Amino acid sequence: MLSSIWAIFLKDLKSELRTRYALNALFMFVVVTISMILFSTAGEVVSGTLLSGLLWVVIFFSAMSGLSRTFVSEEDRGTVIFLQLATRPSVVYFGKLLFNFALIFGLNLFIVIAYLLTMENFKVKSFDVFLVGLILGGIGLASASTIIAAIIAKANTKGTLYPVLSFPVLLPLLMTTINMTQLSIEGATFSETIGHLRILISYSAVVIIASYLLFDYIWKE
Amino acid sequence: MDFKITLKNVRKNFSRLLVFDSVNFELTIGSSLAIAGKNGSGKSTLVKIIAGLLSPSAGEVIYQIDGKKIDKLDWFKYIGFVAPYLQLYDEFTGYENLEILARIRGLKNYKNKIEEVLKRVNLYARRDDLVRGYSSGMKQRLKYACALLHEPIVLILDEPTSNLDAEGVEMVWKIAQEQKKKGILIVATNEAEELQMCEEVINLDELKLKSREQIVK
Numbered sequence: 549m550l551s552s553i554w555a556i557f558l559k560d561l562k563s564e565l566r567t568r569y570a571l572n573a574l575f576m577f578v579v580v581t582i583s584m585i586l587f588s589t590a591g592e593v594v595s596g597t598l599l600s601g602l603l604w605v606v607i608f609f610s611a612m613s614g615l616s617r618t619f620v621s622e623e624d625r626g627t628v629i630f631l632q633l634a635t636r637p638s639v640v641y642f643g644k645l646l647f648n649f650a651l652i653f654g655l656n657l658f659i660v661i662a663y664l665l666t667m668e669n670f671k672v673k674s675f676d677v678f679l680v681g682l683i684l685g686g687i688g689l690a691s692a693s694t695i696i697a698a699i700i701a702k703a704n705t706k707g708t709l710y711p712v713l714s715f716p717v718l719l720p721l722l723m724t725t726i727n728m729t730q731l732s733i734e735g736a737t738f739s740e741t742i743g744h745l746r747i748l749i750s751y752s753a754v755v756i757i758a759s760y761l762l763f764d765y766i767w768k769e
Numbered sequence: 770m771d772f773k774i775t776l777k778n779v780r781k782n783f784s785r786l787l788v789f790d791s792v793n794f795e796l797t798i799g800s801s802l803a804i805a806g807k808n809g810s811g812k813s814t815l816v817k818i819i820a821g822l823l824s825p826s827a828g829e830v831i832y833q834i835d836g837k838k839i840d841k842l843d844w845f846k847y848i849g850f851v852a853p854y855l856q857l858y859d860e861f862t863g864y865e866n867l868e869i870l871a872r873i874r875g876l877k878n879y880k881n882k883i884e885e886v887l888k889r890v891n892l893y894a895r896r897d898d899l900v901r902g903y904s905s906g907m908k909q910r911l912k913y914a915c916a917l918l919h920e921p922i923v924l925i926l927d928e929p930t931s932n933l934d935a936e937g938v939e940m941v942w943k944i945a946q947e948q949k950k951k952g953i954l955i956v957a958t959n960e961a962e963e964l965q966m967c968e969e970v971i972n973l974d975e976l977k978l979k980s981r982e983q984i985v986k
């Protein structure tokens with residue numbers, strides 16, 4: 549079971565590295581959005597709190613354009629049956645979830661480095677709070693996106709529906725992570741953000757458990 | 770070991786379109802079934818239902834080993850499937866496709882098995898080429914390699930010889946003969962000759978006529 553999940557993850561990783569299906573688009577997306585923020589705020593003093601919000605805008609939209617790929621590309625290319633005939637639905641789900649975790653961690657790392665280098669006023673005071681918020685936010689984002697992508701892949705209007713359906717589901721997560729990033733800039737201590745951590749952890753747990761239960765029905769018609 | 774597939778009153782409709790009604794049969798090791806019918810008569814729909822890729826609208830499909838029902842989630846372990854709508858990963862080579870499949874399936878000592886099936890479908894020389902560069906006949910051969918890799922008890926072939934050359938067609942017949950010796954063979958086809966691969970035939974067009982007559986009565 550675990551080795552099968554790992555096999556799905558490796559397949560997706562290898563496929564992505566070979567085709568650059570999502571990576572190239574994501575890279576451009578991040579570069580373009582960050583440059584736009586830079587141009588539009590040139591010469592103005594932008595507060596760290598506002599920049600925290602903008603950081604998650606960049607993360608949200610690039611995640612939306614990248615994380616749906618794993619399922620949509622299988623559906624588009626007709627390789628879904630290959631997987632359906634090879635293993636249980638839950639194995640596919642966890643393999644894809646793992647891949648999306650990896651994708652969002654890579655993505656967030658790149659975004660944060662680019663952001664820290666370009667935004668002068670974005671100074672993180674509590675790095676632990678910032679990092680934990682980023683990691684848990686990423687996990688939550690990947691968890692919700694994975695199951696939404698599985699649903700969307702079956703629909704006809706794949707691209708456009710995705711951010712629309714994701715936004716309400718992700719709203720509680722985004723509000724919490726944005727707030728946590730702001731707190732990290734204001735220099736809050738780790739213990740002050742325990743409430744946020746609870747929300748983020750339970751959000752991901754609930755979404756992953758619900759997805760696991762739902763996935764059998766979504767995966768096969 | 771006693772293996773049995775049973776279809777009981779299987780019906781499928783896509784909203785208002787009734788594809789077939791009350792399909793019934795039972796297959797055990799050594800038996801083989803050909804599914805005949807015109808284009809659009811529901812052959813592919815029926816094999817998908819047998820393989821668990823589609824759910825029937827009514828009725829049920831049962832897999833049994835020694836009288837014990839197999840959970841639908843585990844059917845994949847027993848099935849080999851070849852069909853035109855089954856696609857392989859064209860960014861990987863033939864060998865990589867099989868390796869991925871073997872790992873996902875959790876097969877042991879798969880290297881030997883992969884080489885064996887590659888030789889069997891005559892793709893060994895081209896194993897390290899990307900599937901993108903394969904001809905449609907070569908892709909069809911690779912699908913056979915994928916289907917046979919885990920030595921399935923049930924082999925389901927939808928349009929078994931599509932895109933194959935004479936030698937490929939012969940290969941399919943050989944595979945079909947061997948499958949009948951040790952397992953179950955199901956073939957969906959609209960070629961009269963290929964119906965000969967199997968001992969029994971179910972004709973979906975006739976089935977439709979029959980059920981219509983019943984309604985008239």
Ligand SMILES: Nc1ncnc2c1ncn2[C@@H]1O[C@H](COP(=O)(O)OP(=O)(O)O)[C@@H](O)[C@H]1O
Nearest residue numbers: 783786788806807808809810811812813814815
């Ligand atoms: N997903 C689907 N949605 C709606 N109709 C479908 C779908 N799949 C197949 N059909 C219809 O069911 C009928 C049987 O299709 P199919 O099983 O592919 O036929 P065959 O394989 O015998 O040519 C056709 O009329 C087809 O249009």
Ligand SMILES: [Mg+2]
Nearest residue numbers: 812813814927
């Ligand atoms: Mg067909």
